[in-house]
Amino acid sequence: MKAPSNLITGEVRTKIRSMILASELKPGQRLIEEDLMTILDAGRTPVREALLILQGEGLIARKRGWEVQGADHLPVRTIFESRMAIESETARLAASKITPEICNALEALIEQMEPNGHLPRLALNRLNTEFHDLIVKAAANPVLAQFHERTQFYYWALRVPVMFSDEQLRATNQQHRELLAALRAHDEALAEQIARTHVETTMDIVEPALPR
Known part of the structure; x- marks a missing residue:
């Protein structure tokens, strides 16, 4: 039986978050959905949903594309x-x-x-x-x-x-x-x-x- 979409999204979000916190993905680095799909072996929908969640949490931003958020605005x-x-x-x-x-x-x-x-x-x-x-x-x-x-x-x-x-x-x-x-x-x-x-x-x- 196929796992529920929200479970897959949660796993993808956790993996991307871990990569950000471990500096594998650095501030200002662009995040390409296709690259993440390959790296994480995940479909487009859970990757996109995970990116939206991470955007809401402030870890990434969407400008001309997805990118890891920086902390330059904070002392x-x-x-x-x-x-x-x-x-x-x-x-x-x-x-x-x-x-x-x-x-x-x-x-x-x-x-x-x-x-x-x-x-x-x-x-x-x-x-x-x-x-x-x-x-x-x-x-x-x-x-x-x-x-x-x-x-x-x-x-x-x-x-x-x-x-x-x-x-x-x-x-x-x-x-x-x-x-x-x-x-x-x-x-x-x-x-x-x-x-x-x-x-x-x-x-x-x-x-x-x-x-x-």
């Missing part, structure tokens, strides 16, 4: 302030509800994110997105999940490339380990604090590299 600090508020609250909620299965999945992702000189930045972005998405899943708050998704998009839409050194990557991954320890212990206050510090650390690296 950088406002993006990080929003991330601090949302990710710290998400971590607090997750600490009260997280399961051993999700903790084990987070641990596996941390090991994969450890710098080894061979992991491409694109792959690291994808793993990092998956790590934080799992924490959002553990928080089990669909409204907060929508806010988290939007702030993640604004962050990845920053147009200035910032290359993290291996030392910085190890430091941020150590924060991932500390956050996981707080989540395993169901320590809501500590998880909230570490999540906030984690975003602040990223801001301290990214903000000075951006044009003023």
Whole structure:
């Protein structure tokens, strides 16, 4: 039996969203329906419907064609302030509800994110997105999940490339380990604090590299 159209559309939307958040699709990049149909092995209708949904969510825009939306109109600090508020609250909620299965999945992702000189930045972005998405899943708050998704998009839409050194990557991954320890212990206050510090650390690296 053929799957309902709305289910296919939802899957296509999720895949395109993931590609945007992982910087596989970059701000300003044109999105060609035929190309997406080939890449995602999907029909024209679900691709078009998914693009319309993503337009409504602010992730893409339709000008002379579809393109990934940028975040140039937003002050950088406002993006990080929003991330601090949302990710710290998400971590607090997750600490009260997280399961051993999700903790084990987070641990596996941390090991994969450890710098080894061979992991491409694109792959690291994808793993990092998956790590934080799992924490959002553990928080089990669909409204907060929508806010988290939007702030993640604004962050990845920053147009200035910032290359993290291996030392910085190890430091941020150590924060991932500390956050996981707080989540395993169901320590809501500590998880909230570490999540906030984690975003602040990223801001301290990214903000000075951006044009003023």
